[in-house]
Amino acid sequence: MTHSNPQNGDALGVGTRLAHTARDPRAQHGFVNTPLHRGSTVVFRTLDELEGAMRADTRTGPYIYGLMGNPNSRELETMLARLDGGAGAVVVESGLAAVSVPLLAMLSSGDHLLMTDSCYGPSRHICNVVLARMGITTSYYDPRIGAGIDALIRPNTRVIFMESPGSLTFEVQDVPAIARVARARGVTTMIDATWATPLYFRAIEHGCDIAIHALTKYQSGNSDILLGGIVARDEDHWKRVKHTAEAHGHYAHPDDCSTCLRGIRSLEVRLAWHQASALEVARWLESRAEVARMLHPALPSHPDHAIWKRDFTGASGLFGCVLKPHPRGRAHLKAFLEGLRFFGMGFSWGGFESLVVSSDVRSSRVAAPWTDEGALLRFQIGLEDPRDLIADIAQAFDAAARA
Ligand SMILES: Cc1ncc(COP(=O)(O)O)c(C=O)c1O
CATH class of the missing domain: 3.40.640.10 (Type I PLP-dependent aspartate aminotransferase-like (Major domain))
Known part of the structure; x- marks a missing residue:
């Protein structure tokens, strides 16, 4: 060959x-x-x-x-x-x-x-x-x-x-x-x-x-x-x-x-960037009042962090978070998602550009029910400057609070 x-x-x-x-x-x-x-x-x-x-x-x-x-x-x-x-x-x-x-x-x-x-x-x-x-x-x-x-x-x-x-x-x-x-x-x-x-x-x-x-x-x-x-x-x-x-x-x-x-x-270089940026954004999100819990295996707060650390040699740029339930429900979520400038709302991941999707898995799960009330979000962190991404999420949270 x-x-x-x-x-x-x-x-x-x-x-x-x-x-x-x-x-x-x-x-x-x-x-x-x-x-x-x-x-x-x-x-x-x-x-x-x-x-x-x-x-x-x-x-x-x-x-x-x-x-x-x-x-x-x-x-x-x-x-x-x-x-x-x-x-x-x-x-x-x-x-x-x-x-x-x-x-x-x-x-x-x-x-x-x-x-x-x-x-x-x-x-x-x-x-x-x-x-x-x-x-x-x-x-x-x-x-x-x-x-x-x-x-x-x-x-x-x-x-x-x-x-x-x-x-x-x-x-x-x-x-x-x-x-x-x-x-x-x-x-x-x-x-x-x-x-x-x-x-x-x-x-x-x-x-x-x-x-x-x-x-x-x-x-x-x-x-x-x-x-x-x-x-x-x-x-x-x-x-x-x-x-x-x-x-x-x-x-x-x-x-x-x-x-x-x-x-x-070029996978090794790109993944390293995705990993570092995603961790920076995830750590920042974890400190925000709007977030109920983070779903990122490389964060020590993740329930399976020890298994991730044992078996994986890195983390990619895809992670989730659960928002605290908001009294305005979908209207608040809509204002937040539509207020983001650098995160396209769409499926798939792994590209150079950042993405976000919200999903509801409560009706599909049968063996391990999903009970969180708040919105489940998934972020794909692209190759942009993570400081711009953090500023973008911050302004979208603020805009959604005012909407
Ligand atoms: C975990 C996982 N497996 C498989 C697929 C399917 O890949 P494709 O979109 O190339 O059909 C996806 C797509 O989002 C995925 O997230």
């Missing part, structure tokens, strides 16, 4: 690996980056060549057809597999497809799935609607259950799905404890590890079989593409995921793969 440094990549610093993995200027007339390879058909000169390609490993062998991979998707998959330390990766067209494909790869009619109650909303929809229609039952569990998950495993439980921290409510799961139980009981573990990226949380090292990343977020980093990545610990999981993705016709466009790989090259 293309790799400009034949040495063992893991001995090198992460910035070096991000810069040098999965590209080969010598194969591109000296150009630093691999050009786009748009295409469906690949032509062969001989029948032997064609038949050989059909039998080859799609991670390293000759290309067969656009759906099975092209130089741009292969480079991105190589990067993802190396960063997570997995046997192989599969890229698909969105983060949500990176959730659905491994579930469909590992579950069949009559199987049982254990899903964290803190999961991303559309992941819940996959379970309640798509999998349910196929005769696959889902039980939601308290994200803080840890090794207690053992009691929920049934004879037909095939998958335990985690998301840590939960992307709206920020519970940090005891992944090693859950993974240990799952391994002992022969259950596959998957984790939506989008928040931390492999730079701040190594899901496979912590015992997971499949790591899921919405590459739409930090890896691409500019809010201009959708993409998902699935990394499998071993050959067996990789093959099942790869075959399922192909069988359903999932595909990642070479332009998007190339754009994402360009983003990944």
